[in-house]
Ligand SMILES: Nc1ncnc2c1ncn2[C@@H]1O[C@H](COP(=O)(O)OP(=O)(O)OP(=O)(O)O)[C@@H](O)[C@H]1O
């Protein structure tokens with residue numbers, strides 16, 4: 001059965017204005033991503049990768065163009081529904097792990113759930129489960145400074161997963177890791193994708209990108225290549 005379009009971008013542009021200078025970070029991007037895809041976005045520094053991710057992940061708005069998510073125009077969403085989507089449908093993983101230092105792994109992972117309407121017990125269960133998925137079942141009570149870089153990134157992935165999001169956005173998720181930990185992180189993403197999660201990842205490392213099923217290359221804010229991998 002062909003899967004549904006999750007994301008449709010038509011002629012998306014993003015221009016930043018800084019003082020008198022305007023800079024076009026994205027220039028007329030057309031892109032469709034289906035449910036269950038694993039996409040890597042590549043390109044040189046400044047080519048617009050993070051800008052594109054932030055728009056895709058509802059963290060920023062385009063200057064022009066149309067973004068249709070699950071068949072609905074994102075422009076028509078109000079702040080409340082946008083906050084709801086950010087909270088429930090997408091999970092983010094960044095190059096820096098952004099964990100809270102004074103909290104345990106379990107507490108960090110539980111954070112996205114505390115404003116929801118599920119019981120404390122259920123919150124802990126979900127957080128424990130998310131940590132088990134990334135192989136950290138035996139490190140739940142550790143604080144970030146008691147974990148290796150790879151383990152901290154696994155906590156961040158668990159936190160991104162805890163709400164069972166449809167899409168995981170990852171911007172250079174292995175950028176701060178040694179190659180062995182990076183490989184472990186990519187194996188986790190691969191498994192998550194096999195289990196049905198859509199993954200959209202920015203990387204400039206072609207080894208990391210090779211885990212994706214499709215590789216999109218950006219240059220100067222334009223898509224210069226969009227190919228299935230293997
Ligand atoms: N908030 C901003 N205000 C002004 N210009 C910006 C802003 N954010 C990004 N830019 C500019 O937009 C362009 C694209 O930036 P972006 O962060 O998307 O690049 P990138 O491909 O993610 O690069 P990197 O690989 O270095 O992370 C760059 O030229 C950058 O200087």
Ligand SMILES: [Mg+2]
Pocket residue numbers: 049050051
């Ligand atoms: Mg970037």
